[in-house]
Amino acid sequence: MSAIRVGVVKEVAPGERRVALTPDVIAKLAGAGLEVLIESGAGTAAWFLDDDYAAAGARVVPSEILYGEADVLLGVGRPDLERVRSGQVVIGLLGPLLEPDLMARLARRGITAVSLDGLPRTLTRAQGMDALSSQANVAGYKSVLVAAEHFDRFFPLLITAAGTSKPAAVLVLGIGVAGLQAIGTARRLGAVVSAYDVRPNTRDEARSLGAKFIELSSIGSAAGEGGYARALTPEEQAAQQAELAGHIARHDVVITTAQVPGRRPPELVTAEALGAMKPGSVLVDMGSSALGGNVAGSRPGETVVTEGGVTIVGAGSLASDMATSASAAYARNMAALLLHLVVDAALVIDPTDEIQAGVVITHGGAVVQPATAALLGGTQG
Numbered sequence: 604m605s606a607i608r609v610g611v612v613k614e615v616a617p618g619e620r621r622v623a624l625t626p627d628v629i630a631k632l633a634g635a636g637l638e639v640l641i642e643s644g645a646g647t648a649a650w651f652l653d654d655d656y657a658a659a660g661a662r663v664v665p666s667e668i669l670y671g672e673a674d675v676l677l678g679v680g681r682p683d684l685e686r687v688r689s690g691q692v693v694i695g696l697l698g699p700l701l702e703p704d705l706m707a708r709l710a711r712r713g714i715t716a717v718s719l720d721g722l723p724r725t726l727t728r729a730q731g732m733d734a735l736s737s738q739a740n741v742a743g744y745k746s747v748l749v750a751a752e753h754f755d756r757f758f759p760l761l762i763t764a765a766g767t768s769k770p771a772a773v774l775v776l777g778i779g780v781a782g783l784q785a786i787g788t789a790r791r792l793g794a795v796v797s798a799y800d801v802r803p804n805t806r807d808e809a810r811s812l813g814a815k816f817i818e819l820s821s822i823g824s825a826a827g828e829g830g831y832a833r834a835l836t837p838e839e840q841a842a843q844q845a846e847l848a849g850h851i852a853r854h855d856v857v858i859t860t861a862q863v864p865g866r867r868p869p870e871l872v873t874a875e876a877l878g879a880m881k882p883g884s885v886l887v888d889m890g891s892s893a894l895g896g897n898v899a900g901s902r903p904g905e906t907v908v909t910e911g912g913v914t915i916v917g918a919g920s921l922a923s924d925m926a927t928s929a930s931a932a933y934a935r936n937m938a939a940l941l942l943h944l945v946v947d948a949a950l951v952i953d954p955t956d957e958i959q960a961g962v963v964i965t966h967g968g969a970v971v972q973p974a975t976a977a978l979l980g981g982t983q984g
């Protein structure tokens with residue numbers, strides 16, 4: 604039996620610098636009976652060169668050979684789906700809940716789609732595959748550096764012969780994986796940090812990293828399923844926005860990370876709240892996407908300065924901006940998933956396995972993942 608060929612595509616999304624495998628994981632995959640193909644130049648933007656992959660035992664090939672010969676196509680985002688053919692497996696962060704119709708089309712074309720964003724993240728044995736966490740961790744760190752770069756004052760308390768500068772007051776909204784890393788990083792830079800989340804059990808986590816937890820009196824817990832937040836009702840959202848506005852105005856830097864699975868990010872900072880901030884304040888909106896973000900007026904990939912002198916950074920893709928660390932972590936997640944899917948050098952798709960039930964979105968001509976199928980109104984062929 605010939606070895607399974609896994610092919611790492613060069614990412615096709617504009618501005619995406621990450622790569623799905625790094626040279627250091629190739630030997631382990633080869634040991635499990637996989638042959639690794641790398642599309643020439645796939646790692647270059649993350650500083651992993653073709654020669655590094657070749658030295659690690661991968662075969663560096665042009666695009667046509669990669670799409671033509673690979674049994675499994677690996678990406679960070681989606682590969683060029685037009686070039687994927689029936690029988691091939693695609694693995695990446697495919698965003699099935701945001702585009703269920705696309706998943707149904709892949710199923711009809713006989714493509715098996717496996718998406719790391721469907722992983723059951725609370726399962727201990729799945730943690731090494733948790734790409735959402737690894738990428739959020741990188742992005743949370745980077746968000747603070749981006750904020751510091753745009754903020755025209757020191758973050759730490761500094762006492763010098765030229766006077767004393769008071770520390771920056773940083774507010775982190777959304778205390779998931781990215782928010783916790785942002786709190787830790789801002790603290791390490793010497794800022795005074797406050798944080799808020801709709802899930803009350805984030806309070807102790809934020810405090811343990813040295814942040815002050817902000818309690819809102821106008822809304823209660825909005826903890827949802829699986830450790831995520833639920834969407835707020837319009838009344839809750841309005842109350843939250845109004846009460847948060849006063850806190851936001853007292854901070855110099857606001858980093859927003861709030862997400863609700865499968866939905867557009869909630870707006871936490873309204874235009875009115877922005878209007879009350881001091882000139883020179885900085886917001887980094889990690890929820891920023893084409894659908895909108897956590898901050899009114901933020902634009903993905905752009906930095907805008909309001910008439911009131913507030914800088915808003917639309918920063919929905921910060922992991923890609925730190926492509927080396929992000930790719931290294933993602934590659935370990937991807938390798939762990941591949942090793943889970945491979946039994947005796949063969950790829951075994953088994954949706955009855957708890958991990959596979961989450962990540963296998965389409966197989967055998969149907970949308971098999973329950974959450975995606977539910978959005979389509981049942982199992983789709």
Ligand code: NAD
Pocket residue numbers: 724725726730733735736739776777778779780781782799800801802805829830831832835860861862863864869871
């Ligand atoms: P996420 O990216 O989905 O959201 C980020 C944060 O935004 C969350 O903490 C969420 O509560 C918050 N949020 C959403 N709407 C909000 C609103 N209107 N106002 C304020 N905050 C709002 O979250 P994530 O970082 O992917 O993590 C989600 C959960 O999954 C956390 O509980 C995390 O600890 C858990 N998790 C567990 C494991 C594990 O058990 N191994 C692994 C990863 C994540």
